[in-house]
Each structure stands twice: as structure tokens, then as C-alpha cells.
Amino acid sequence: MxxxxxxxxxxxxxxxxxxxxxxxxxxxxxxxxxxxxxxxAGKTTLVRILCGLIRQTDGSIRYTVDxxxxxxxxxxxxxxxxxxxxxLYEELTAQENLDFFAKMRNMTNPQARIAELxxxxxxxxxxxxxxxxxxxxxxxxxxxxxxxxxRPTVLVLDEPTSNLDKEGTATVYQIMQExxxxxxxxxxxxxxxxxxxxxxxxxxxx
Amino acid sequence: MQLILKAFYIFQKDIRxxxxxxxxxxxxxxxxxVTLTAVSFSIGTFAAGDEVLAALLWIIxxxxxxxxxAHIFVREEETxxxxxxxxxxxxxxxxxxxxxxxFFLLLLLEFITVxxxxxxxxxxxxxxxxxLASLVLGSFGLSAGATMIAAIISKASAKGALFAxxxxxxxxxxxxxxxxxTRIVIREExxxxxxxxxxxxxxxxxxxxTASLLLFDFVWNE
Ligand SMILES: Nc1ncnc2c1ncn2[C@@H]1O[C@H](COP(=O)(O)OP(=O)(O)OP(=O)(O)O)[C@@H](O)[C@H]1O
Ligand SMILES: [Mg+2]
Numbered sequence: 001m002x003x004x005x006x007x008x009x010x011x012x013x014x015x016x017x018x019x020x021x022x023x024x025x026x027x028x029x030x031x032x033x034x035x036x037x038x039x040x041a042g043k044t045t046l047v048r049i050l051c052g053l054i055r056q057t058d059g060s061i062r063y064t065v066d067x068x069x070x071x072x073x074x075x076x077x078x079x080x081x082x083x084x085x086x087x088l089y090e091e092l093t094a095q096e097n098l099d100f101f102a103k104m105r106n107m108t109n110p111q112a113r114i115a116e117l118x119x120x121x122x123x124x125x126x127x128x129x130x131x132x133x134x135x136x137x138x139x140x141x142x143x144x145x146x147x148x149x150x151r152p153t154v155l156v157l158d159e160p161t162s163n164l165d166k167e168g169t170a171t172v173y174q175i176m177q178e179x180x181x182x183x184x185x186x187x188x189x190x191x192x193x194x195x196x197x198x199x200x201x202x203x204x205x206x
Numbered sequence: 207m208q209l210i211l212k213a214f215y216i217f218q219k220d221i222r223x224x225x226x227x228x229x230x231x232x233x234x235x236x237x238x239x240v241t242l243t244a245v246s247f248s249i250g251t252f253a254a255g256d257e258v259l260a261a262l263l264w265i266i267x268x269x270x271x272x273x274x275x276a277h278i279f280v281r282e283e284e285t286x287x288x289x290x291x292x293x294x295x296x297x298x299x300x301x302x303x304x305x306x307x308x309f310f311l312l313l314l315l316e317f318i319t320v321x322x323x324x325x326x327x328x329x330x331x332x333x334x335x336x337x338l339a340s341l342v343l344g345s346f347g348l349s350a351g352a353t354m355i356a357a358i359i360s361k362a363s364a365k366g367a368l369f370a371x372x373x374x375x376x377x378x379x380x381x382x383x384x385x386x387x388t389r390i391v392i393r394e395e396x397x398x399x400x401x402x403x404x405x406x407x408x409x410x411x412x413x414x415x416t417a418s419l420l421l422f423d424f425v426w427n428e
Contacts, residue, residue, distance in 0.1 A: 053289050073427070075292050087218070087286040091226040103215045104294035106208075131386075146290070206355060 004028040010059035033158035034198020056187035080152030090132040117145040136163040216303025234274035260388035275352040281359035308349035333391035342388035346411035354418040
């Protein structure tokens with residue numbers, strides 16, 4: 001699936017306060033971008049705009065899938081997002097969470113995929129534990145299973161390696177490498193090591 | 207079809223969560239039982255007329271519902287799962303799923319509170335089936351309106367207060383028609399006797415559900 005995201009002149013205000021202005025970029029399959037900026041610069045805000053979770057104040061974002069323009073509210077199936085503000089359901093087990101998301105994503109036979117990803121992030125055997133019993137690093141790993149479940153064309157990672165140990169970080173770098181080979185990877189990070197995986201850098205600052 | 211199915215999955219998910227925490231059901235039932243006890247102590251000594259009791263029943267149901275129906279959206283917001291849900295679910299299925307959940311919560315509340323109220327307050331009616339019909343139709347409307355208002359206030363900071371304040375005027379018609387219907391069934395047995403309030407309750411529910419489905423997108427996508 002060929003996807004292109006083209007952002008032109010994006011501004012964002014929260015009330016009277018301007019967060020950033022005039023962000024422009026294009027990204028398509030086989031490319032990756034890193035969104036950089038100091039704490040509070042607006043990386044997360046830009047990520048949430050790109051994923052269609054909030055609206056920009058001005059400017060346009062065009063999503064094109066296989067040459068056809070897609071509306072903002074129809075892009076969710078193409079997106080996998082990991083971020084600190086995006087939590088899974090605490091009271092449910094990992095398996096219950098993933099079963100729910102798979103059903104909502106119209107996946108017909110998700111068990112093999114779920115097992116494969118749980119294995120990949122090193123959580124095999126913990127499927128039937130409630131998420132509230134997970135450590136913060138384990139939660140971060142589980143978020144990757146959520147994000148990758150439906151093989152998204154666009155993988156968006158906000159603070160990709162937060163809370164992860166060395167081994168978890170290595171897994172994430174492997175995931176990033178695989179993603180940017182023929183799909184789209186978008187990172188928002190302050191971590192020097194993560195930045196290597198962004199071919200282009202976009203600086204946000206007000 | 208897809209939409210209905212997904213609404214059902216969301217309903218299932220919420221039931222599962224509620225089953226583990228029992229937050230909403232505890233809030234609602236405790237409120238109802240405490241209020242009922244307080245009322246029976248203060249009124250029990252001098253017999254209240256049936257008409258007053260009919261009003262009291264609905265007022266207890268109404269305010270108990272107010273104490274728990276917002277939870278369904280507030281929880282998603284407070285646990286930071288609303289973005290997660292937004293990424294996987296069409297807005298309409300979210301509204302329908304949450305509506306279904308609140309509807310069942312109300313039925314459960316009524317299942318516990320109404321028999322208790324009849325017993326404690328020595329209240330009796332002639333038209334049992336018409337009364338039950340008015341409860342079910344009333345619940346359709348109450349939960350439809352409450353679900354929409356819950357979605358609106360879940361993003362605000364003073365959630366609890368706002369929910370009560372916004373709900374009251376919007377849900378007032380249900381309260382009034384419910385009381386009317388109950389007053390009539392004290393003496394009348396037939397459905398025909400309360401066809402007016404029943405039709406009004408039904409119309410109210412249809413209007414609120416339709417409006418909510420049309421408007422939910424705007425509420426949900428800030
Ligand atoms: N909902 C909101 N309402 C008002 N202001 C907000 C809101 N969300 C974020 N902000 C403000 O927008 C600015 C950018 O926040 P954002 O979270 O995007 O920064 P960030 O670059 O991701 O920071 P960090 O590196 O700490 O993750 C901050 O000044 C923040 O206070
Ligand atoms: Mg951030």
C-alpha cells in the first residue's frame with residue numbers, strides 16, 4: 001500500500017497561545033522523519049495532529065493512499081501509534097485488550113499475529129495478566145503490540161524508547177528498521193540514539 | 207451492520223471493565239439505597255400520599271442515575287484510553303456501545319431499587335405492566351441523554367458538577383412524564399390510561415438518540 005502524507009503550513013494554537021507555526025513536510029513509503037524540539041516545543045501536539053486525534057488551527061494535511069485522497073477521519077486504519085498518553089485498559093488482561101482491538105480493527109484471525117508480536121516484544125507468557133500488574137517498561141512493550149497489530153503503513157512513535165531497558169530498546173530499533181524499509185516511520189524524540197532512524201528532521205519550536 | 211457489531215464489542219469491553227471494578231454500579235446502587243433509607247426514615251412516620259411517593263420514586267431513580275452514568279466516558283478520559291479508543295472505533299459505534307451500557311446499568315438500578323421502594327414505602331400500584339413499560343421507555347430516554355452529556359463533560363475539568371447541571375434541564379421531560387405515568391397506574395390497570403406519557407417517553411428517546419447520533423462526531427472529535 002502506497003501512502004503519502006503531505007503537510008503544508010501547519011499552525012497550532014491552544015487558546016491564544018501559539019505552540020508552533022508553519023510546519024511543512026512530505027513523507028511517503030520507504031521514508032522516515034524525526035520530529036525534534038525541546039520539552040514543551042510541541043512534538044506531541046504535532047504527532048496528535050498527524051494521527052487525526054486533534055485538529056490543527058491552520059494549514060492542511062493531505063493523506064493519499066494508492067493515489068486516492070483520504071479524509072482525516074478515515075486514516076486511523078493506516079496508523080499505528082505509540083505514545084505516553086495512549087494507554088491500554090488497565091483492568092483487562094493483555095490478551096483481552098488485544099482481542100478487543102483486533103475485533104475493532106476488523107481482523108478475522110488475529111491470534112497468530114498477537115502471539116508473534118507478544119513474542120517479539122518479550123511478553124510471551126504474560127498474556128493473561130491484567131495490564132495494571134505490568135511494569136512501566138512492560139506497558140511500553142505492550143503498546144508496541146497494540147500499534148503493530150494491524151500492520152500499519154504509518155508507524156508513529158512518540159518517545160519510542162521511554163521506560164525500556166537495553167534489550168527492549170534493541171527490539172524497538174529493529175521494529176523501526178523494518179518499518180522504514182518499505183513503509184512510513186514518524187518519530188518524536190529527544191533521544192540522540194533514536195534520531196538515527198529519522199532520515200529527515202523536522203524542528204518544532206514557537 | 208459493522209457499526210452495530212462494533213458497538214456491541216465496546217459494550218462487551220465496558221461490561222468486562224465494570225465487572226472488575228464495579229465502580230459505576232456501586233456508586234449508583236449505594237446512592238439509591240442511602241437515599242431510599244433516608245427518605246423512608248423521614249417520611250415513614252407520617253404517611254405520604256401515593257402521588258408524592260410516585261414523584262419520590264422517580265426522583266430517587268433520577269439522581270442515582272446522575273451519580274453514575276457519566277462514568278462511562280469519564281473513565282476513558284481519566285485513564286487516558288480515549289485516544290486509544292478513538293484510533294480503533296468509529297464514533298457512532300462508541301456512542302451506541304456506551305448508550306447500551308448505560309441503559310443496562312439503569313435497568314439494573316431499577317431492578318434493585320424499585321422492589322425495595324415498593325416494600326419500604328408501602329407503595330402499591332394497579333397497572334404493573336404499564337408501569338414497567340414506562341420504566342423501560344424512561345430508561346431509554348434517560349440513558350440516551352445522559353450518555354451524550356457524559357461525552358460532552360468528560361473533556362471538562364469540573365466533570366461531576368457539570369454533569370448534574372447540564373443533565374437536569376435536558377432530562378427533565380423524562381422525569382415529569384415518568385412521574386405522570388406512575389401517578390396514573392396507581393389506580394388504572396390498562397395501557398390505554400397512560401398511552402399519553404408512554405408515547406411521549408418513546409418520542410423523547412427517539413429524538414434524543416437521533417440527535418446524539420448526528421451530533422456525536424462533533425463532541426467526540428474536538
Ligand atoms: N490540551 C492542551 N491545552 C493547552 N496547552 C497544551 C495542551 N497540550 C499541550 N499544551 C501545551 O503545548 C505545548 C507543547 O506540548 P507538547 O506536549 O506537544 O510538547 P512536547 O514537545 O511533546 O514535549 P516533551 O518533549 O516534554 O514531550 C506545551 O507548552 C504544553 O503546555
Ligand atoms: Mg511529548
